[in-house]
Amino acid sequence: MEKEAYFLTDDASIKHYQALMLKVSEYIGAHLANEKAYSGISPEKSQSLAKSLTQGFQGETFDQLLSHYLKPVLAHSVNINSAHSMAHLHCPIMQASLVAEMMISVLNQSMDSWDQSPIATYLEQAMIDLFSAKIYPKHITNADGVFTSGGTQSNLMGLLLARDYYCIDKLKHDITQLGLPPEASKFRILCTEYTHFSVHKSLMLLGLGREAICTVKVDDKQRMCPIHLAHQIEKLRHEGLLPIGVVATAGGTDFGQIDAVDELSKVASSYDIWLHVDAAVGGALLLSSKHKTRLEGLDQADSVTIDFHKLFFQPISCGAFFCKNKQNIQLLSYHADYLNPEEDAFDALNLVDKSLQTTRRFDALKLFCALKHAGEARFGSWIDHIINMTVKADCLLRESDEFELAYQESIHAEARLNTIVFRYIDHRCSEQALNKINQSVYKNMLLQGNYLIARTKVKGKVYLKFTFMHPEVSFDLIKEAVQAIKEQGQKLVMALREEREHDHTCL
Known part of the structure; x- marks a missing residue:
């Protein structure tokens, strides 16, 4: 791209725009191809980075804008198009919709x-x-x-x-x-x-x-x-x-x-x-x-x-x-x-x-x-698949002694939509300790960036939450995420025991 252009006013500026869109798509493609759903950058570091990016507005070329500014924004954004993103009600985007968005x-x-x-x-x-x-x-x-x-x-x-x-x-x-x-x-x-x-x-x-x-x-x-x-x-x-x-x-x-x-x-x-x-x-x-x-x-x-x-x-x-x-x-x-x-x-x-x-x-x-x-029929099949995966994940968590579902006795699989509220448990721990453990599980999972989950509170207790939004989410992927959460919980319980080896609160 030899000439800078600011508006879509003539053939040259339109060609410049077309070339720019191709280049931007390469940056976006590289971000989407990353296996991690999030880079793991902390709130403090993201604030510092944002502050540095906004120092001075003297005018930049598009190449500078892409490589120096937009590339780090992409790198430290959540990839909601990944099936590993299971935290919030934010969905992967259909390609046809991105064409329309443009x-x-x-x-x-x-x-x-x-x-x-x-x-x-x-x-x-x-x-x-x-x-x-x-x-x-x-x-x-x-x-x-x-x-x-x-x-x-x-x-x-x-x-x-x-x-x-x-x-x-x-x-x-x-x-x-x-x-x-x-x-x-x-x-x-x-x-x-x-x-x-x-x-x-x-x-x-x-x-x-x-x-x-x-x-x-x-x-x-x-x-x-x-x-x-x-x-x-x-x-x-x-x-x-x-x-x-x-x-x-x-x-x-x-x-x-x-x-x-x-x-x-x-x-x-x-x-x-x-x-x-x-x-x-x-x-x-x-x-x-x-x-x-x-x-x-x-x-x-x-x-x-x-x-x-x-x-x-x-x-x-x-x-x-x-x-x-x-x-x-x-x-x-x-x-x-x-x-x-x-x-x-x-x-x-x-x-x-x-x-x-x-x-x-x-x-x-x-x-x-x-x-x-x-087509409407395919949309319907996607919704059915997500609900089916939610029901299977529900059963998986119920079968484990290391997880507890909120309202375990009253919420039944047939009433599910696409969310599951649960928590990691160790029956030797106090409620205060379990709250601390599950809060830390949520935080650690986010900072590791491999699987994104959410957290909520039910009757004052801290719980974790799956929100399945991806039509291609698989049961194998869900099992991997559950295993990662379990390992996090086990490590935190062990660390808590070591920290309180003379305190019987969590023993």
Whole structure:
């Protein structure tokens, strides 16, 4: 590359861009080919490196940029495309989606008005219609939705509409004009202790606060109990409070639990309360012929969250919000004369009418390309494989005396999605020692970089977590990871004994 170029303005600059992309792909390829999922660099060293990389911005050639700056960034990033990455709900990326991602970035069109994204507007709407039909097969003509940045934004939209719908329908109060009504302090949202934390954050943003949460008990599989839901609604009403919405979960982040949405919808409907389902993870079951029935009742939800950057294998960000009645989603609409005036010269669709965002990427193209390339049936087989591997890993851990699953007696293999919460145990150790050991196992596994796992807490105890996201994860690989964790645990127990050889706490 002889000449530096900054924009895509002529033949020479376009050729420069093409050559640059080839060179960048070589760097990325080298990173992806590394067997380790992470380099093992510590937080302190990564902070120091980042500080050194940002010293001075005087202008560099692309060769300098790639070799001196981007190469170390790649080297010390987590390789989520590796099946060895089993920590979080971050998925490997489909190649077709990366092609789309390049087009999205180069075109750089915003999805707020038709004149900024002509074909993109209607392609996104077509993808929304496709999934609306899968979620709401009996309400196809009336359902709608919009692409979002992910589950947090989608859950915010669901709770916002629950609040505003209640105010319009029950109080005859228009929040968009008048702000929160005096009764707002009495509003309550019902969910379980396992509901995603974004629900709590959303209530803070909506001016209702965390006090608006009313917790519903769960059954022996961590699913919301419909009987207790009805009890809590009655109790709230008796206390003069106003239950305005229920948040169910289809795929919990720790336990993968899927609430019995069909039963919950009957309770919510009988009390005329908005039902929102957070299916950010479990929404992928829509493409599984084997497990789709686990989402029974989803078509009764007033609104639904789905993240395509989880088990649909799309680059971040790529999520969507769906609503059974498109009239309700119009509560979000606001007309700006410069952008989406009420009298549009083209009479075209402007997606900003139903989005919390103004500037928004053409993320629908990624999902479109992925589905076109792989087909829905293959997607479904990938989901089935991941669940099958999760069940087998569950059995493997149960059979070992050196591991303990959280809620071992109550969480059954048939209730699994793609996560397992477990911990290394040695029955001679105290709970305090076991917490320390498992925290160290998590840390050591990360710094070694061969297998990435996560950690969480259950009833104050430290646990480890597998999150299987890769369609090509094998049982042999899982067994290797389990063995590595076991060896780490054994070493830590031995070290703890030596450290406390005169203390019987861990003996």
